[in-house]
Amino acid sequence: MAKKMKTAAEVMLDVLYENGVRHVFGIPGGNSIPIYDALTHHPLNLILTRHEQGATHMADGYARSSGKIGVVCVTSGPGATNTLTGILTAMMDSVPMLVITGQSITPNIGLDAFQEADILGMSFPAVKHSYMISDPQDISRIIKEALHIATSGRPGPVLVDIPKDISASLIDPEIENDQDLPGFKDIPVADPVDIKKAAELMNRALRPVILAGHGVILSGAGEQLMQMAEKMNIPVTTTLLGKGGFPDTHDLSLSMPGMHGTAYANKALTGSDLIIAIGARWDDRITGVPENFCPHARKIHFDIDSVEIRKIIPVDCSVIGDAKASIEALLPHLEPGDTARWIKQINRWKRDFPLKYRKEGKLRAQHIIEELATMAGTEAIACTDVGQHQMWAAHFVKSEKGENWITSGGAGTMGFGLPSAIGAQLARPESMVYTIVGDGSFQMTLCELATAVINKLPIKILIVNNRYLGMVRQWQHMFYENRLTGVDLEGNPDFIKLASAYGMKGFRVKRSSDVRKTLKAALKWNEGPCIIEAVVEQHDNVFPMVPAGAALDEMIIEAPRRKRSGEGEDQ
């Protein structure tokens, strides 16, 4: 009896499905047609996007909101190169992603064939790992390895390049080659000696601060972190990506530190005698110049990735392992010290230097962001784009769960906000999803409105329209004597007309007094996505701000009171 043969593409889709994948994001092309052909009769859902970059950010938002891998499938050449920005974004933020690219037929590779690009070579510096398949019988092994590599340890993107003749080959699905990963290291388990040392430092500390990063969320260590912080009475500051790993609403929360961090988080770090970093990689947006970063505090670093240890900041103790397991091992060794005076001091800072803005007068970005976040509640998923609005979202969205806060941190990729929200809504259809985008960022991927509309995703898209590339304008204003260049977004479309062109609902709000009313209507709107365009004060700057290169305690806490001519910078 003849064996039932399948194409390698079909076998690949089966492997994905068996491993829990339900959605694939992408756009087809000549060299990925065999894969798309296999999708026609497969239970995997294809989400057709309008641009491959959008597909990667959707997969990214899908992964961050669900903890499951996001999968992208595109064609060769420009289709493949269009994914690079999204791959970098996922790499920088440790997001599990599988990017499958079509490739020219094997005999044509290296001959400048139509739509041939050396995507494997281009991927090297931006992926956790990448493959090109040269034997169709290898496909299930490689896809399984790719899923494993992308999701285990510190997650990241994996690219698999599949020549068209390979994906179209008929193979015996029963034959499966063994996995072959001799160089893939197991997840490290924390050394008990390091755990003891960390505990000793923590038990003795008088002014400790926990710096919690994305690793806390990725390892699901929120509860353990909470136990530790509460038991020891230690305040917790969460990085931009660690937001939600410890609730912003908790008494011990200091919110975000760093360049645009809260004054109290930065004062706490500066005044501390021990910084306990957990799954945080001492990003330069937090530390500034490493030599000047809290030189008097001792430091402990918990991380799953040994590359991060001492990469930037010298530490007194390092614990290499999964955050959750490490904290669990640490807890029994912890004995509460006396941090009461320290907490008192921190509470004074919180009282004296709160985040603030003016609610009366012109509509402020902060106002509508805070109102939207409050009305949507902490069960809703908040996505953001990149710029001033992102920092204000970090300030005013109160997060209680890591998987409900989705932002591009390491890469700071403009255009992330809309597609990541689409991915999140597909992963979690029951949750409310809103995305806070800038007028500049939004226009980088706005073609994905079509994707949101055809899939009837009830995403609330708040466009914070200051008609500027605001964050760059802020730098030019503050550090280049207000010489504005290349930041005026003259030529913005009418966003409400844009919404209607896509067959969507659009709301516009210009006055503070209309904020609640408009948001109420928008949050009730459930027939597909809607745009809320907030026309906001153009010249507001984000504060606090630590100028680049300065130490945390040199931060500018509030906008200077004096007015510049023609600017209403009087928050």
Added chain:
Amino acid sequence: MDQSMKHTISLLVSNKPGVLTRVALVFARRGFNIDSLVVSQAQSPEFSRMNIEATGNERTLNLMLTQLNRLVDVIHAVDHASDDVIQRELALFKVNCTPDKRTSVLQIADTFRGQTVDIGDDTITLQVTGKSTKVDAFHTMMSPFGIMELVRTGKVLMSRGKESTA
């Protein structure tokens, strides 16, 4: 202050296309120049051995070692700066050598246990093997005669005794 030092790194890697590029990128990204590089199949054909010499400060090098070890295709990467390992290099020297100088050139070569591999009217080609410092010394001795061409293989290494090379 960090001292710039010469390091010899040995790697055991998967024997697959592209691995060398991935390894080289780790060096290039930090602006580390590779002084020498030897790649060959390991005992088992699924693996290759790489020996890389590079100069740079200790801290960057340690970071690069962890980054190399993180690569999926790298089984392990070790720095041998301070270890006692067997290190060898082979070099070919093509030297200006008219018949009247032949005796002195050959005498020096003999001291270094060099071998004559080719001889012409006014050139001589010598092969020297040994520690890199020995090859350096031979280089110095040959310079006055006029070196026309020189090629060195780069360093290979192996641990002593029963211990297997990391």
